[in-house]
Amino acid sequence: MSEPAVRIRELTVCYERLLALDRVDLTLEQGQAIGIVGPNGSGKSTLLKTVAGLVAPHSGILEVFGTAPRKLPPGTIAYVPQVEAVDWTFPASVYDVVAMGRFPRMSPFARFSKRDREAVAGALEALRLSDLRNRHISQLSGGQQQRVFVARAIAQEPRLLLLDEPTTGVDAATEESLRELVRSLVAQGMPVLMTTHDLDRAEDWFDSLIVLDRRVLAFGAPGEVLASGAYAGIREHVHTHGHARAGEERA
Amino acid sequence: MIDTLLAPFHYEFMRRAFVAALVVGTLCSTIGTYVVLRKLSFIGDGLAHASFAGIVVAYLRGLDYYFGAAVVTVLTALGIGYVTRRARISLDTAIGVLFTGTFAFGVFLMSRLPNYSVDLQGFLFGNILAVSRGDLWLIVGLAALVSICITLLYRPLLYTSFDPVVAQASGIRAEFIEYALLVLLALTIIISLESVGIVLVAALLVTPAAAAYQLTRSFTRMMVISAFIGAACAVGGLYVSYYVHAASGATIVLVATVVFFCTMGFKRLRRAPA
Numbered sequence: 167m168s169e170p171a172v173r174i175r176e177l178t179v180c181y182e183r184l185l186a187l188d189r190v191d192l193t194l195e196q197g198q199a200i201g202i203v204g205p206n207g208s209g210k211s212t213l214l215k216t217v218a219g220l221v222a223p224h225s226g227i228l229e230v231f232g233t234a235p236r237k238l239p240p241g242t243i244a245y246v247p248q249v250e251a252v253d254w255t256f257p258a259s260v261y262d263v264v265a266m267g268r269f270p271r272m273s274p275f276a277r278f279s280k281r282d283r284e285a286v287a288g289a290l291e292a293l294r295l296s297d298l299r300n301r302h303i304s305q306l307s308g309g310q311q312q313r314v315f316v317a318r319a320i321a322q323e324p325r326l327l328l329l330d331e332p333t334t335g336v337d338a339a340t341e342e343s344l345r346e347l348v349r350s351l352v353a354q355g356m357p358v359l360m361t362t363h364d365l366d367r368a369e370d371w372f373d374s375l376i377v378l379d380r381r382v383l384a385f386g387a388p389g390e391v392l393a394s395g396a397y398a399g400i401r402e403h404v405h406t407h408g409h410a411r412a413g414e415e416r417a
Numbered sequence: 418m419i420d421t422l423l424a425p426f427h428y429e430f431m432r433r434a435f436v437a438a439l440v441v442g443t444l445c446s447t448i449g450t451y452v453v454l455r456k457l458s459f460i461g462d463g464l465a466h467a468s469f470a471g472i473v474v475a476y477l478r479g480l481d482y483y484f485g486a487a488v489v490t491v492l493t494a495l496g497i498g499y500v501t502r503r504a505r506i507s508l509d510t511a512i513g514v515l516f517t518g519t520f521a522f523g524v525f526l527m528s529r530l531p532n533y534s535v536d537l538q539g540f541l542f543g544n545i546l547a548v549s550r551g552d553l554w555l556i557v558g559l560a561a562l563v564s565i566c567i568t569l570l571y572r573p574l575l576y577t578s579f580d581p582v583v584a585q586a587s588g589i590r591a592e593f594i595e596y597a598l599l600v601l602l603a604l605t606i607i608i609s610l611e612s613v614g615i616v617l618v619a620a621l622l623v624t625p626a627a628a629a630y631q632l633t634r635s636f637t638r639m640m641v642i643s644a645f646i647g648a649a650c651a652v653g654g655l656y657v658s659y660y661v662h663a664a665s666g667a668t669i670v671l672v673a674t675v676v677f678f679c680t681m682g683f684k685r686l687r688r689a690p691a
Contacts, residue, residue, distance in 0.1 A: 218586035240588030252580045256454065257636045266576045270587040274569040302634045315583075322587055 169232050170195050171326050171357035172217055177226035179209070179216055186212040188380045189226065199348060199358040201372035201388070203365055208379040210361040211248075214328045217359060218245040230326060240270040244319035245328045249311040249335075254304050261299040263314050264289055267321030289321035292347055309336040316344065320351075327351065329360040345371055365392060425659045433553050434545045434612075438651040438669065440560045441612045446625035446647020448567060448605050450640045451598060453626040454578045459509065460497060460599070462619035463516030465606050467493040469523035469615055472540050477526065482540070483555055486607045493519065494599035502592065520615075543614030543666030545655065556608045563601050563608075570597060575636060612651075613666040624673040625650060631680040646676055 172194035179187040187209045194200050202210045215221045216228060219235030230238060244267070267289065268282045290296045293313040298306070306314065312332055319327060329348075333341045348371065352358055360371070368375050368388040375391040377384040384396030425431040452461050468490040475485020493516070500511045527537050539547060548556070567574070573594045576584040585591035602622075609618045629643035654669030661668070 215586075220582060220586055238588065242588060243586055245583055245586035247580075247582060251582060256579050257630065257634050257639050258579060259635065262636065263579070266572075266579065266584075267587075269572040269576045270584075270589050272572060274572075304634075318583075324587075328586070 168196055171198075171231060172359065173227065173229040173232075174217075175227040177216065177228055178224045179212055179221060180224045181212075185380060187216070190378070190382055192376060192382070192385075194357050194359055196357050197352055197355040198374065199352045199360065199372045200374045200376060201368055202359065202361045202376050202378055203363070203368070204378035204383075210378055211330055213378065214245065214330050214359060214361060217326075218243055218328055220245070241322055242324060243326045243328065244322045244324035245330075246315045246319050246332060247330050249308060249315060254306070254311065256303065258303055259300050260295055260303060260306070260314055260317075261286065261290070263303060264295070264299075264317045264321050267318040270322065285323060286321050289317040292320055293317040294343065309340040312336050313340060313344075316347070320347075325356075327356055327358045329358065331361050331363060333362060333364055368392065425656065430546050430548075431659070433548050433550065434655060434665070435652060437545055437548045437553055437556055437612050438655045438665075439648055440556055441609045442621065442625075442647040442649075442651025442669070443644050444560045444563060444605055444647075445609055445618070445621040446629075446643045447640060448563070448598075448602060449622040449624075449626035449647065450629070450636075450643050451574060451578055452602065452622045453630060454636075455598075457602070458619060458623045459512055461602060461606065461622045463497070463512045464490055464494055464599075464603055465610070465615045465618045466520035467516045468603075468606060468610060469540065470519045470526070471523075472610075473523045473526045473537060476537060477530075483552075483607060486610060487604070489519070490603040490607055491600055494603040495596060498596045498599045501595075539614075540610050541615050542664060543610070543612050543617060545612040545665045548611055552611060556611075559604055559608045563604050566597065566601055570594060574598060613669060617666045617670045620670040620673060621647065621651070624670070624677050628673070628677040628680040631677075631684045646673070650676055 170193050172192065174190055174192040177187055177190045177192075178185070190209075190213065192200070192213075202213060204210050212221060216223055217230060217235060219230075219238075228234065230243065235243060265278070265282070265286050268278070268285060272278075272282070287296070290299055293316055295310070295313055295317055298310065303311070303314065312335075316329070316332060319329075327348075332344055336344070345367070348358055348360070352373075362368070362371070369392075372388050374386060375384075375388040376382060377391060377396045384391045384394055386394075426435070452458055468486040471485035471487070471489025472482050473485075474480075474489070475482050478485075497512065497515070500515070501508055573584070573589050573591075576589055577591045577594050581591045581595075605622075606618055609621060613621055625647035626639070626643040628646050629639045632642055633639050650673040651669050654672040655665050657663075657672065658665040658668035
């Protein structure tokens with residue numbers, strides 16, 4: 167049995183004095199997709215960012231392929247943030263942005279090789295962006311922007327894929343093609359960790375589901391987790407505390 | 418006619434000035450692409466002002482101006498990189514306080530000198546005609562060094578300019594790249610001081626790149642067009658200043674400003690229905 171892609175034990179993360187994650191345990195195996203659900207401010211994005219090496223843990227164990235995320239070779243982790251994270255007026259076409267996925271592994275002296283171009287073309291094809299390749303990124307819809315971000319991650323050919331609410335604000339067709347893509351990657355052995363608000367289709371997306379509210383409230387097969395009380399707990403939680411906490415996750 | 422056009426080139430100091438203008442104009446506007454896209458123009462202006470303290474201290478100690486400016490400006494650049502990442506006050510505020518403070522310190526020291534030096538004032542507004550042979554070698558050498566670094570860091574600089582968070586997650590050392598860019602920016606400012614001066618160097622960093630941004634939606638093309646505009650404005654501005662007997666730094670910046678407004682007009686025309 168190979169080592170798990172992500173191993174997290176008793177992970178605690180703080181922003182200033184705010185406790186964002188409290189003693190979280192999680193194991194993500196190769197070829198497995200885990201969905202993270204929870205109210206706004208529950209630490210979903212923080213958990214992804216910590217695994218990506220963007221946020222330093224306060225305490226606990228975090229290993230990605232057996233080592234600290236920042237010590238991995240460049241290109242190992244692909245992180246897909248929410249689309250509003252960048253300036254879409256930046257002078258770049260769809261192709262330019264997807265090509266950036268190749269940069270982490272390239273030496274300063276390397277030219278953009280045939281292999282690099284093929285990977286970019288493949289990623290564009292997989293996200294049905296080939297026709298839009300020369301379009302400036304400011305002229306894309308929200309769903310197309312999301313696909314560009316995913317295509318950049320695919321072009322990177324990572325060993326671990328982290329997706330932060332890729333289905334928020336996209337149309338049904340885009341969501342379906344993203345789901346098919348993720349499932350085919352998982353079938354090829356890719357480990358995927360993804361946050362989502364959409365509980366209704368969790369069984370189609372994920373092998374396991376984790377209910378997070380700073381602490382892990384429930385973990386298991388999507389069907390079981392949704393059938394358990396944790397799901398109802400979240401629903402209530404969103405209504406009672408969700409709005410008050412909405413701003414904290416960005417802090 | 419030809420004689421009139423070639424007149425400036427009869428003087429060696431003018432030939433040196435043209436080479437300096439060409440190098441400084443090209444380099445400032447190339448790195449300026451990152452300054453504009455990463456919204457660093459305030460930092461560029463601040464770094465230029467901070468360099469003045471280094472120049473005055475070097476003067477007082479009998480050291481080379483460039484050396485003094487380099488030490489202070491590079492240290493300030495690293496300091497601002499640190500403040501950006503760690504401090505809890507806003508970056509605007511930090512720059513406003515730090516850089517103007519350093520600049521004031523330079524002016525304070527200068528004003529206490531027995532014979533208030535005209536030499537030093539030259540750095541405020543630039544005096545490209547005073548570029549010596551040694552200065553020119555230094556300018557060309559440092560410009561070559563900065564250009565090589567920009568070329569080698571092209572991809573990580575581009576990626577971190579567009580999406581620093583994802584670049585870092587994918588294994589690019591975004592923090593190192595940011596510090597590297599700030600140091601390169603500091604060096605670019607230093608070699609531009611004598612040509613355009615502390616007060617005006619920020620314009621040369623920003624205006625050509627901003628003009629190029631109006632003309633293209635490709636990053637690579639923006640950089641090339643910016644470099645071309647910067648070089649043309651620097652050489653053209655120096656040329657104009659020779660004939661109208663005006664300050665060269667100011668004329669160069671004015672030419673660049675005119676070019677910027679032309680590109681804006683051009684963009685509007687192109688957008689308007691035919």
